[in-house]
Amino acid sequence: xxxxxxxxxxxxxxxxxxxxxxxxxxxxxxxxxxxxxxxxxxxxxxxxxxxxxxxxxxxxxxxxxxxxxxxxxxxxxxxxxxxxxxxxxxxxxxxxxxxxxxxxxxxxxxxxxxxxxxxxxxxxxxxxxxxxxxxxxxxxxxxxxxxxxxxxxxxxxxxxxxxxxxxxxxxxxxxxxxxxxxxxxxxxxxxxxxxxxxxxxxxxxxxxxxxxxxxxxxxxxxxxxxxxxxxxxxxxxxxxxxxxxxxxxxxxxxx
Amino acid sequence: xxxxxxxxxxxxxxxxxxxxxxxxxxxxxxxxxxxxxxxxxxxxxxxxxxxxxxxxxxxxxxxxxxxxxxxxxxxxxxxxxxxxxxxxxxxxxxxxxxxxxxxxxxxxxxxxxxxxxxxxxxxxxxxxxxxxxxxxxxxxxxxxxxxxxxxxxxxxxxxxxxxxxxxxxxxxxxxxxxxxxxxxxxxxxxxxxxxxxxxxxxxxxxxxxxxxxxxxxxxxxxxxxxxxxxxxxxxxxxxxxxxxxxxxxxxxxxx
Numbered sequence: 001x002x003x004x005x006x007x008x009x010x011x012x013x014x015x016x017x018x019x020x021x022x023x024x025x026x027x028x029x030x031x032x033x034x035x036x037x038x039x040x041x042x043x044x045x046x047x048x049x050x051x052x053x054x055x056x057x058x059x060x061x062x063x064x065x066x067x068x069x070x071x072x073x074x075x076x077x078x079x080x081x082x083x084x085x086x087x088x089x090x091x092x093x094x095x096x097x098x099x100x101x102x103x104x105x106x107x108x109x110x111x112x113x114x115x116x117x118x119x120x121x122x123x124x125x126x127x128x129x130x131x132x133x134x135x136x137x138x139x140x141x142x143x144x145x146x147x148x149x150x151x152x153x154x155x156x157x158x159x160x161x162x163x164x165x166x167x168x169x170x171x172x173x174x175x176x177x178x179x180x181x182x183x184x185x186x187x188x189x190x191x192x193x194x195x196x197x198x199x200x201x202x203x204x205x206x207x208x209x210x211x212x213x214x215x216x217x218x219x220x221x222x223x224x225x226x227x228x229x230x231x232x233x234x235x236x237x238x239x240x241x242x243x244x245x246x247x248x249x250x251x252x253x254x255x
Numbered sequence: 256x257x258x259x260x261x262x263x264x265x266x267x268x269x270x271x272x273x274x275x276x277x278x279x280x281x282x283x284x285x286x287x288x289x290x291x292x293x294x295x296x297x298x299x300x301x302x303x304x305x306x307x308x309x310x311x312x313x314x315x316x317x318x319x320x321x322x323x324x325x326x327x328x329x330x331x332x333x334x335x336x337x338x339x340x341x342x343x344x345x346x347x348x349x350x351x352x353x354x355x356x357x358x359x360x361x362x363x364x365x366x367x368x369x370x371x372x373x374x375x376x377x378x379x380x381x382x383x384x385x386x387x388x389x390x391x392x393x394x395x396x397x398x399x400x401x402x403x404x405x406x407x408x409x410x411x412x413x414x415x416x417x418x419x420x421x422x423x424x425x426x427x428x429x430x431x432x433x434x435x436x437x438x439x440x441x442x443x444x445x446x447x448x449x450x451x452x453x454x455x456x457x458x459x460x461x462x463x464x465x466x467x468x469x470x471x472x473x474x475x476x477x478x479x480x481x482x483x484x485x486x487x488x489x490x491x492x493x494x495x496x497x498x499x500x501x502x503x504x505x506x507x508x509x510x
Contacts, residue, residue, distance in 0.1 A: 002290055004262035004486075005472050035257055096508040103508070111423040163459075167422040167509035168366040169430070170500050171440040171460025173467065185426040204418075204470070205426025212428065212467035215459070216488045217260050231259075233471045245425050253351040253358070254422035254509045 019056035024147025045214035090115040137178025157181035174215035176207035183240035274311035279402025300469035345370040392433025412436035429470035431462035438495035
């Protein structure tokens, strides 16, 4: 039985995260429990939810006063005006609106449903608590990477992931909102393919492929596993930013 | 050292595929060379290129006579009129057009660049040969699955993948255009999350996650590995179709 090219390991037992928690330390503890050690070239994929919780990106809707704009948009889309208020605060612009749905460009430049403001999987069974995205997911990834590397003396990459819907295709996939220790895009332009024909445009969203692969393990329900270790994946090293994957507005035909 | 939850294996040594080749047999030969045996629950991800080649979906542009519509659209987009002619034949409609770029809805209902008509990585170093998508990728997946199961007595899933660009995000990821032995979408709606809050809309594009994960292994250049075995991934069993992932036009805000 040969070794796999790539192996994905879940890290079970990560506790409910509180504001102020040290995510890198939670991951180190989980690695130890799972009897795993980090190796050079490993990728640690962290769902943004635990990063957002650790960074205190939690709001109770009872504390949110909706603006007149939020009230009007909530009426048009049949959503909670307080939820819409939080979405607007997190957004540069609203890209599309429809009953029950707002597609927004976040302050970071990500285009996604509800500007990433999530009402599910947040502590508080009344459903009145919302979680926003980290203020700077690339910075969050860098901080977690620094914590992991200081403790393990390894050169690894860290990805902060979120679950996104897509244009044209049903169902969600995980994508990368923050990276550290890697370039998010692998540039294969100019390399010959097996027939000697030079590939003209082949830039692969490696960070998104890694986030999607981690989604196979992490699930989204009761058995939620917010951290996945990926071993053996080839990725371009460097000081990249997930925001390098944002398509410039002037080159985007779908806004 | 614990076992990984999910393992990805490349199958090296698959030869250049010719029209009429039996893809299932090529995969069985590659599994034997790699000393791998299929297990129940395995997923075999096959890039569409070798399926298209086996099914004879290859055209030489010298044999293509562009229509007046293709000539006009080629002039508008600065593309080869013969390439545009093949794209139009493969399309229900053109969704967006721009210099060098056509986003089309294929006859199967997929929205992608150039209707999936590919000029790179096709036999013929003159760059004059194009490859089209399989006529029915779900049927292609079913045929490959039947061939693999008959030889191995295992219950597996097969995915036919392609490399797509996305709205809003740079870089490509692999997605599923055909599936067999699985439902492409895992429906987690109604399951409580860890806080007891019931998830309202959580349908995960499992087939696309699997295709994206396989993209980590398969690469796209000289070392191209067109078949990847994924072991340990949870997916919904059943007689699904990748086309179940197509967002209905009337519910799609990005056409």
